[in-house]
Amino acid sequence: MSDLGSKFKDVEEFRLCLKQFGIQHNFNYVLQKNDSKAITAKCIDEVCKWHVRATRLPDKATYEIRVFQEKHNCTRVNKTMNDAASGKWITRHILQDIRENPNMTLKKLLS
Ligand SMILES: [Zn+2]
Numbered sequence: 001m002s003d004l005g006s007k008f009k010d011v012e013e014f015r016l017c018l019k020q021f022g023i024q025h026n027f028n029y030v031l032q033k034n035d036s037k038a039i040t041a042k043c044i045d046e047v048c049k050w051h052v053r054a055t056r057l058p059d060k061a062t063y064e065i066r067v068f069q070e071k072h073n074c075t076r077v078n079k080t081m082n083d084a085a086s087g088k089w090i091t092r093h094i095l096q097d098i099r100e101n102p103n104m105t106l107k108k109l110l111s
Contacts, residue, residue: 008063011039014054027072039063045074 008014015031018041022029028044036056043050053067 004065004068006065007057008054010061011054011056011063014039014063018052027074038066040067043072043074045072048072048074050074 008017018029018031027050029041029050030044032040032042034040038053038055040051040053042048049069050072051067051069052065054063055066056063
């Protein structure tokens with residue numbers, strides 16, 4: 001999905017991949033059909049620059065990704081990503097502490 005030049009056999013396949021991509025990366029988008037030759041998906045956040053544009057090829061069925069701005073600059077997505085990252089970090093370090101100090105109780109750990 002996420003590469004320039006990716007091809008989809010029709011617009012439905014493109015929509016489907018987009019949907020999965022949105023779920024995976026935890027954001028919502030809006031679809032804009034500029035004309036019959038191209039379809040653009042934009043992050044639902046208006047200030048966000050994330051967008052992907054697929055252009056219909058001359059066979060009138062296949063769509064190919066021609067533009068892909070994959071970096072979000074909306075706060076919602078960044079916040080989610082940061083939360084996930086710090087969550088993992090905390091888990092990893094707590095586990096490490098428990099392994100190194102098997103007698104340490106969770107209560108002590110959290111105090
Ligand atoms: Zn965004």
